[in-house]
Amino acid sequence: MTGVFHWFIIFFGWGSILLFVILTVYKIYRIATLPLNLRWEVYPVPHEPKERRTYGGSYMEQTNWAQKPSRPSLLAELGEMVGEIFFLNRVRKYNPYGLWPLSLAMHWGLYLLLAWIALLTAAHWIPIPEPVASVTGGVAFVLGMFGSLGLIVKRATDKSLSLYTAPVDYFNLAFLAAIFGLGLLSWAIGPGFLHHQAYLVSLITFVPAHHPAAVVAMFFTLQIFAIYMPLSKLIHYAMKHFTFTKILWDDAFMVKNSRNDRRIMRQLAYMKDWSAPHIGQGKTWLEDAQRAPAVDQGKQ
């Protein structure tokens, strides 16, 4: 039975990673394959040249802009995104409820947790000083625990937040707190992170082994979280790519015979069935838009 369980640990570990990848790709695919939306940008758009980006200007500040070359700076866009991912800049600047330090701690707890796993695994094969992984893991668990518990307390006690916080939101934070808490517990049992490293090596090398219960519990919780995350709104880290680069910063104008041009051509052939009296029934978007104004009302 013990042997079966040890094999289960390995297969569940790999299964959770596989499911995480499949579900994440599926969720991204579903959004990516939605129809091309109309332009709906909001300025400042970070890929504008620096002289305009600083005050939120756009290429439309010029005359004859459709005939002028536009060179969006993908590096600047990336920089803005990095600021959001690693420093939560918008939360820091604009959130009035004191969420930033807690949210930053929770996010960095997660980032360092992933780094810790990578370091611990790599250290089995390449020489990495032991304190590097230990400090990374310790800081990850402490920060993550502080952040996720702090956010639970904050959400429960601030009226402006609690009104909008559903039980599932508390569950998500509690889930994270459980991972970080088990991490701290298993670390406390010790020695250091040796058992955690053995767990990871066993997983990667497909060699079943016995692990302390606290270590197994921590990794099990993390693996279940990996399966759950793409199914929840916690996958917002991936969806930010779409909200920002495909909507709020997407200022690319239509060029005849371009890929977007052809996509819109296809989408205009979609049939709509909105029921209001002023909407043309049984018509595609194109047919409806093309109707001469007065034909609609029977008076030309």
Added chain:
Amino acid sequence: MSQRPIRIRDVAKVGSESLVILDSQDMISLAPLEQIPLEKPRDKWLESYDFSLDGFSDFDFPKPQTPGDQKKFVQAFLGGLKKLFDPQNNWTFLKALQLSMDYCMRCQTCSEACHTYLASGQQEIYRPTFRSEVLRRIYQNHFTPAGKLLGPLVGADVEVTFETAWRLLELSYRCNLCRRCAAVCPVGVDNALIAREVRKLFSQEMGIAPTELLKKGSRAQLEVGSTTGMNPAGFKDTISFIEEIIEEKTGRNLQIPMDRKGADVLLVHNAGEFLSWPENPAAFAILFDAAGIDYTLSSEMVGYDAVNYGVWFDDVELSRVALQHIQIAKKLGVKKIVVGECGHAHKALCVIADRAFPGDLSVTEMPRESCLPLLRDIVRSGILKLDPQRNNFPVTLHDPCNVVRLMGIVRPQLEILQAVCAQPLREMTPHGVWNYCCGGGSGFAIMDKLNFSEWRNGVSARMKVRQVIDAFQNVLDPEVHKYIVAPCSNCKGTLREAITYYGLKEKFGINYTGLADLIVNAMIDLPRPYLEWEPKI
């Protein structure tokens, strides 16, 4: 505020009682002005119309009274909601809507970006996330497996009564769609878009929209030629009248070009300008003539009215009007369309319609541009003889949201003001892309049924009034004439009403004007000032 805290599910409360009672004493101060109490709805209205959100409404048609009619209303609402998430029915904004519905982290970072929420004294129902959360919970409850299975555990706890649907409709018309909230969201969620999608649901599925926007708005524009009710013959008469104004004010005998094929530019104004502020299209005519711009107006139906109200509530109407604008320009054989001082028309034609029309109608084949860079280039070129001393009075600039935050056109208007004004510009705080809406955005400027204008003046325009008073803080003496420059018709309309409502002109000497008017006022070869403190019209 002494009222009981609102919960999201309170929107389902049966009955006609308002969810909140607004009191101007709770709102931000407009000192040195006294707080003006908000007028309550008239008793006779209460029997026929619904005021169950906040005691205000623009919907001047009777609400469904019988349980059967109310049930049909709810069913139609749910049917429309389903279509919002269908790619065929809502390809235009589905991706943005789906992302905003699914990935809001409920951090409330957007709250303090909203001028209405702040100005109202942080009324919960005006928080950008409140209406979104109502819609989200209904959607989860009816259309998602998690919501159906887990209900309140995932937040799906809003029951859909007639009152829920009606209050959600009203809530969608408490947002100016200025999208300041979207600009600060850490995840890129767009609560203003959600408000617009709710409006769209009601319009496209149920034919319900404010009378001023649909029946007397886009419908009138497509049937008669203009939302003002002006037909082509009336437009031609108006242009003759404007030519007379120009002659009277400048001594110049100009003939405004109309339907001239092959001109470089088709200039389209918000037709409201011709009737309410004819000095503005007249100013464009003076400037373009002096600068030698090869342009024309169109007298074809829709072609002389740049407005496109669909941008606020209805994608089908949006595409119909925009297509007319582009086709008229193609027919005239102009090189590009230039939109006059009208913010939403800017965004509709230059940005949103950009991706609605492919092939020969695309922007590379028929460019659509703002008038502001062109005006800036004219001023910079030196072809006009301008004397800033002619504009020697305190000036502040109202940045129209559609032009700055939603198009990134920020500097041209500033550069113009620097060139034509004697005194340093008094910037509002905040300004540019971080400006606050005038309070009339997304149709509110023209919505005046029942007691809606009271809400606009008292609540949504309140932050702008605060900003204006602050901008002129040390020159509030009414003897010192001051101008708010607003290069947008609807912003001007809102400011006009707010100035009257709060008595800003009499008490502080604050007036408003368009940008082209101010440029012409600086022209040294005009016999007398172009701006008139007391307009004749």
